[in-house]
Structures are given as C-alpha cells and as structure tokens.
Amino acid sequence: MDLFEYQGKQYFARYGIPVSPGGVADTVEEAVKVADSVGYPVVVKAQVQVGGRGKAGGIQLAADAGEVRRHAGDILGMDIRGHVVRRLWVERASDIAAEYYASFTLDRAARMHLGMVSAKGGVDIEEVAESDPAAIARLHIDPVEGLDPAGARRLVEEAGLDEKARSGAADILVELYRCFVEGDADLVEINPLILTPDGRVHALDAKVTLDDSAAFRHPEWDEFRGIAQLDPREALAREKGLQYVGLDGFVGIIANGAGLAMSTCDVVEQVGGKPANFLDIGGGANAEVMANALEVINTDEKVRSIFINIFGGITRGEEVAKGVVAALGRVDIKAPIVIRLDGTNAAEGRSILAKEAAGRIQSVPTMVEAARRATELAGGSAK
Amino acid sequence: MSIFVDENTKVVIQGLSPTGQGLYHGLRNRAYGTKVVAGTNPRRGGEEIEGIPVFASVAEAVKETGANASFITVPPQGAPGAIEEAAEAGIPFVVCITEFIPAQDEARTYSRLRRDFPRTRLLGPNCPGIISPGKCNVGITAGEIALAGGPVGLVSRSGTVFYQAIYELTQKGIGQTTGVGIGGDPVPGTGFIDCLSAFEADPETRAVLMIGEIGGSEEERAAEFIGKEMSKPVVAYIAGVTAPPGRKMGHAGAIISGSKGTARAKMDALEAAGAKVALNPTQAAEVMAEVVAAL
Numbered sequence: 001m002d003l004f005e006y007q008g009k010q011y012f013a014r015y016g017i018p019v020s021p022g023g024v025a026d027t028v029e030e031a032v033k034v035a036d037s038v039g040y041p042v043v044v045k046a047q048v049q050v051g052g053r054g055k056a057g058g059i060q061l062a063a064d065a066g067e068v069r070r071h072a073g074d075i076l077g078m079d080i081r082g083h084v085v086r087r088l089w090v091e092r093a094s095d096i097a098a099e100y101y102a103s104f105t106l107d108r109a110a111r112m113h114l115g116m117v118s119a120k121g122g123v124d125i126e127e128v129a130e131s132d133p134a135a136i137a138r139l140h141i142d143p144v145e146g147l148d149p150a151g152a153r154r155l156v157e158e159a160g161l162d163e164k165a166r167s168g169a170a171d172i173l174v175e176l177y178r179c180f181v182e183g184d185a186d187l188v189e190i191n192p193l194i195l196t197p198d199g200r201v202h203a204l205d206a207k208v209t210l211d212d213s214a215a216f217r218h219p220e221w222d223e224f225r226g227i228a229q230l231d232p233r234e235a236l237a238r239e240k241g242l243q244y245v246g247l248d249g250f251v252g253i254i255a256n257g258a259g260l261a262m263s264t265c266d267v268v269e270q271v272g273g274k275p276a277n278f279l280d281i282g283g284g285a286n287a288e289v290m291a292n293a294l295e296v297i298n299t300d301e302k303v304r305s306i307f308i309n310i311f312g313g314i315t316r317g318e319e320v321a322k323g324v325v326a327a328l329g330r331v332d333i334k335a336p337i338v339i340r341l342d343g344t345n346a347a348e349g350r351s352i353l354a355k356e357a358a359g360r361i362q363s364v365p366t367m368v369e370a371a372r373r374a375t376e377l378a379g380g381s382a383k
Numbered sequence: 384m385s386i387f388v389d390e391n392t393k394v395v396i397q398g399l400s401p402t403g404q405g406l407y408h409g410l411r412n413r414a415y416g417t418k419v420v421a422g423t424n425p426r427r428g429g430e431e432i433e434g435i436p437v438f439a440s441v442a443e444a445v446k447e448t449g450a451n452a453s454f455i456t457v458p459p460q461g462a463p464g465a466i467e468e469a470a471e472a473g474i475p476f477v478v479c480i481t482e483f484i485p486a487q488d489e490a491r492t493y494s495r496l497r498r499d500f501p502r503t504r505l506l507g508p509n510c511p512g513i514i515s516p517g518k519c520n521v522g523i524t525a526g527e528i529a530l531a532g533g534p535v536g537l538v539s540r541s542g543t544v545f546y547q548a549i550y551e552l553t554q555k556g557i558g559q560t561t562g563v564g565i566g567g568d569p570v571p572g573t574g575f576i577d578c579l580s581a582f583e584a585d586p587e588t589r590a591v592l593m594i595g596e597i598g599g600s601e602e603e604r605a606a607e608f609i610g611k612e613m614s615k616p617v618v619a620y621i622a623g624v625t626a627p628p629g630r631k632m633g634h635a636g637a638i639i640s641g642s643k644g645t646a647r648a649k650m651d652a653l654e655a656a657g658a659k660v661a662l663n664p665t666q667a668a669e670v671m672a673e674v675v676a677a678l
C-alpha cells in the first residue's frame with residue numbers, strides 16, 4: 001500500500017522523525033485554518049500518488065491567508081497526470097540550506113536491507129543514479145544485525161553531507177530504519193531531507209510503501225485505507241480481494257499468478273490485441289473467486305472479449321470451470337469468453353465447461369491461439 | 384543428474400493435518416513418485432495420515448526417517464518458524480510455498496539461515512517448488528506436464544509462467560533435468576544465480592531456460608553471471624514486456640520505476656550477456672528447440 005505524503009509524514013512522526021508542522025485540508029477554508037494555526041509562510045501541497053507534482057503546479061508557497069485561499073482553490077480539483085487532487089497538505093514553509101536524499105528498501109538480489117543516502121537531494125534520484133552514481137552512498141544491512149548509530153554515521157559521511165547536518169541526519173537515519181523494519185515498509189524514502197540555515201535536519205517529503213502482507217499486525221494501518229485513489233473497477237476488485245490494474249485496451253484478461261497475467265497481456269499485445277486490464281486471481285483460486293473476477297471485468301464498458309488464461313498448480317481446473325459456470329448463471333456477461341485451461345485437473349475443468357457452458361465460451365488449446373481468438377472476437381485483427 | 388533434489392530425496396511435510404494444503408499437495412507429490420517419508424504436527428505426533436507417519440517435530444522426523452528435504456505450506460505467521468525449525472534439524476533443502484509472509488520476516492529468516500545454517504538451502508517462500516522429472520516433485524507443480532531426460536534446466540521467478548514454460552518444452556518433446564520455481568517474493572531463499580551456477584555444474588543440463596519478470600535488478604545480476612560464468616546456452620523470457628511503467632502488477636514484487644527494472648532493461652542486459660531473449664513463453668520454447676537442435 002502506497003501512502004500519500006501526509007500519511008507518510010504521520011507515519012514518520014510515530015517513529016520520531018522530524019517533519020514540518022502542518023495539517024490536512026479538503027477545502028479552501030480548511031487550508032486557511034491549518035495555515036493560520038501553523039504560521040506563515042506555508043506551502044500548499046497537492047496530495048496525489050504521482051511524481052511531478054511541483055512541475056504541474058501542485059505545490060505552491062503562500063505568504064498569507066489570501067494566497068492560501070487562491071492556491072488551495074487552484075490546486076483542489078486539479079488533474080495531475082490523471083490524478084484529481086481531492087486533498088491538500090498545508091505545512092509551515094522551511095528555509096533550506098541544503099537538500100539531501102535518504103531511503104531504505106529491500107535489495108532482492110543481495111537479500112539484504114539497502115540504505116541509500118545522497119547529498120544530491122530534491123531531484124529525481126533515478127536520474128542521479130544514472131548520471132552520477134558515485135553521488136549515492138549505499139550500505140547493505142544484515143537484517144539480523146540492523147543499523148546502529150555508527151553505521152548511520154558512516155553512511156552520511158560517505159555521502160558527503162555538510163558537516164553540520166551529519167549528526168542530525170544520522171539520528172534520522174536510525175529512526176527511519178526503525179520505521180522501515182518495525183513499521184513493515186517495503187520502502188521508506190525522504191526526498192528532500194533538508195538542512196535549515198539554523199542547522200536543523202528534517203523530512204520535507206515522505207514516500208512510504210507498506211507491505212500489505214504485514215497488515216495483520218498493524219491495526220493502525222486501517223486509517224490509511226479507504227482513501228486510496230482507485231478507479232471504480234479497481235475499487236470493486238480490491239473489495240473482492242483481486243489484484244487488478246486497469247489498462248486502456250479492449251481484451252479483458254483473467255489469469256492466475258502475476259507472472260502469467262503479465263505474460264497474457266504480453267501475448268495479447270503481440271498478436272495485435274490490446275489488454276483492457278491486468279487481473280490476477282492468485283494461487284488456489286476457487287469458483288467464487290473466478291465468478292468475482294468475471295463480474296469485475298463485466299463492469300468495464302471497453303471490454304469486447306474476455307480471455308481467461310489458467311495454468312493450474314495450486315489452482316484446480318475444475319474449480320475454475322465451476323466458477324465460470326457459476327458466473328454465467330449469476331451475471332449477464334456481455335463479452336464473448338475464450339478460455340485456455342491447463343495444469344492441475346485441467347481435463348476435469350474442460351469437461352465441466354464442455355457440458356455446462358458449451359456455446360457460451362470457447363475453449364482453445366494454447367495461449368497464443370487463445371490470444372488471437374480473443375483479439376478477433378473483440379473485432380481486432382490478430383497477427 | 385538433477386539439481387537440489389533427486390531420486391534419493393526424502394521429504395517431510397511440515398504442519399501435516401488431515402485437511403490442510405500440505406496433505407493435498409504431499410499426496411500428489413507422492414503419487415508422482417516422490418519419497419514422502421514423514422509429516423510433522425506438534426499435536427499429532429505418533430499418528431499416521433494417509434500412510435504418512437506424523438512426528439511432533441522435524442528433528443524427530445529426521446531421526447526416525449532420514450528425511451533430507453522439507454515441504455512447508457503452513458500459513459504466513461508460522462512459516463518463518465517452520466523454516467528455522469527445519470534448518471535447526473539439519474534439513475539441507477527446504478521448500479516453502481507459503482504466500483504473503485511479511486517481507487521483513489523473510490529478510491530476517493533468510494539472514495538467520497545464511498549466518499547460522501549455511502548448509503540449508505531454502506527455496507521460496509511463495510514459490511511453486513521444484514521438479515526433477517521422473518525423480519522427485521516437491522511443491523505444487525502438476526507433475527504430468529514435465530518430461531524427463533533433459534537436456535534443459537529451467538528456473539523461473541513467476542509460478543504460473545514456470546508451469547507454462549515446462550509445458551511448452553514438453554509439448555516440443557524437450558525434456559527437463561530440473562525445473563526450479565524461485566518465487567517472486569522480496570527475499571527469495573534461492574535466486575537465479577544459485578540455480579544458474581548449479582545448472583552450469585550439472586553435466587546432464589546442457590541448456591538453461593530462465594524466466595524473469597519486471598521489477599528489481601536480479602535479472603540484471605543474473606545476466607552478469609551468464610556473461611562471465613556460463614558456458615551453456617541460456618534462453619530467457621521476461622514477463623511484463625508490455626506492462627505500463629509505474630504500476631505495481633500484482634503482489635509479485637514486480638514494480639517498475641523509471642528505466643531500471645523494466646522488461647526492456649532486463650532483456651537488453653541478458654542479450655548483451657549472450658542469452659537469447661524471447662517475447663513470450665511459447666516463443667521461448669521455440670527458441671529453445673533451435674538451441675537444443677544445435678547442441
């Protein structure tokens with residue numbers, strides 16, 4: 001789960017990481033109220049989960065209530081690369097002497113925690129990584145040992161942070177690491193981490209991705225839910241426990257496993273079709289899950305055909321088939337359905353479909369042929 | 384030959400109960416010919432389930448049956464403990480298919496294994512398991528899709544594309560020495576390079592099919608290894624060639640950000656290392672057929 005900046009800052013605050021005083025506002029009046037209470041000048045920041053907010057005009061400095069009113073009015077409702085701004089974060093503006101970068105994440109290849117610090121903050125860090133990789137200090141941390149103050153100190157020194165920022169930055173790194181580990185985050189990132197002219201270091205932005213698998217031990221995450229920006233199809237899918245990403249095409253896709261779902265999108269595109277979505281019904285999906293998936297796809301007006309691509313391992317073919325049959329009885333599926341079913345109990349599944357859904361769906365033996373058939377049924381021309 | 388498992392592998396199923404996933408898949412593995420010698424369950428020691436003797440602990444199962452591999456299907460809260468129990472009992476090869484283990488728990492468990500139990504290899508978590516056709520199948524792969532006899536070794540990060548790739552090879556009459564599904568979680572116990580190096584050392588494996596996916600940099604590191612250390616031909620496919628940037632496609636740790644981690648970046652790295660890169664699993668099998676024909 002990706003947090004909004006304001007949620008990330010609230011999460012940081014739990015772990016003692018200093019952030020600017022500020023508050024959330026959903027209306028112009030609320031924005032003025034927050035600004036009055038934290039003191040001027042303030043920064044009015046659009047809360048959207050997409051990069052490039054500043055360039056799009058979603059971050060503005062305001063010297064007084066009149067300016068807050070004007071900027072808040074402009075930014076609320078603004079469309080930033082497809083994300084409509086519904087909420088603002090208003091915080092006390094900071095004087096900036098230097099901007100840094102700090103993050104912790106898991107390095108899958110090294111199977112260790114990876115801390116990264118750079119004196120080149122406030123800009124796109126991936127660009128820095130490309131153009132000046134030496135400007136990013138990296139430290140692999142053994143998860144059993146953790147990060148101690150000495151390690152944090154070495155990291156800020158290696159990154160070449162200004163002398164007077166080092167002690168404050170090292171303290172923040174230790175807390176940020178604790179937030180990453182105890183807070184069960186996949187990623188914690190501060191960009192920029194700033195040094196003020198009077199020598200204080202604090203987080204001016206917050207990017208936090210929480211590990212959904214750890215939700216069972218974090219009841220406090222409940223408050224972060226329900227505000228995420230989802231399109232209606234994604235919201236419905238989430239409600240039903242499905243992994244769904246809306247795309248722009250016309251072939252609805254249902255597959256088991258993220259890899260196969262991506263692979264299915266690849267093949268559809270390669271034969272000349274356009275996937276309308278990515279939908280992973282997960283491992284061990286039963287009839288109910290399959291019926292839910294078809295229901296979600298059915299709400300997408302753009303879908304002109306549906307391609308169900310299942311290779312059973314933990315997922316059993318007969319369950320998939322029962323789900324398709326159940327969905328056909330429960331929902332008025334508009335688009336024609338093509339299915340490719342292989343793996344565990346695939347023969348049983350195919351025979352259930354032949355008996356109970358003949359005429360409604362087409363069973364095709366291979367993935368590529370099925371992609372072609374689905375594309376043709378959608379009115380496209382398959383390669 | 385095969386890697387990591389063979390006809391002498393004796394499997395203990397951890398957390399065996401009359402209704403669990405472990406029994407369902409364990410029986411399928413046994414029906415395939417895998418030596419399933421024991422189960423463990425602290426509340427059912429001394430019982431027998433479907434002819435499988437149950438012990439209270441892995442240590443006891445090892446002592447009584449000589450088990451040398453374990454299969455873990457228990458829920459996420461219990462899985463890290465189960466992995467460590469197997470390692471403590473001296474099990475050299477642990478397969479854990481459990482999905483949704485918190486990443487931080489995985490990281491700590493992996494680190495404990497690396498520090499205290501270097502002789503134990505963990506496969507997974509959240510992986511389909513391993514199959515050495517005709518000899519041993521530990522995990523959730525439908526055994527009938529595989530074909531014995533080699534010459535191809537297969538390693539995949541994605542589970543279902545793993546099945547797809549095995550199946551495509553089998554359809555073309557190309558056998559597999561071993562198929563390893565390493566899983567898509569943030570901290571895999573066994574990675575691409577572990578498998579590539581084992582395949583390089585295995586005399587029966589003469590070519591390798593590698594299936595990666597978007598996100599992270601493991602495929603790029605594997606490419607480096609292929610370029611420097613592999614003499615055997617490698618065919619690769621990266622799932623997510625057409626995935627839009629900036630979206631997380633499912634739980635699989637498949638996050639694209641910027642240029643790094645994209646399918647394109649991985650494909651370029653693999654091609655530069657001398658691997659043949661295909662655009663989908665079907666094409667990967669076709670390319671492999673050409674490679675095998677030229678061996």
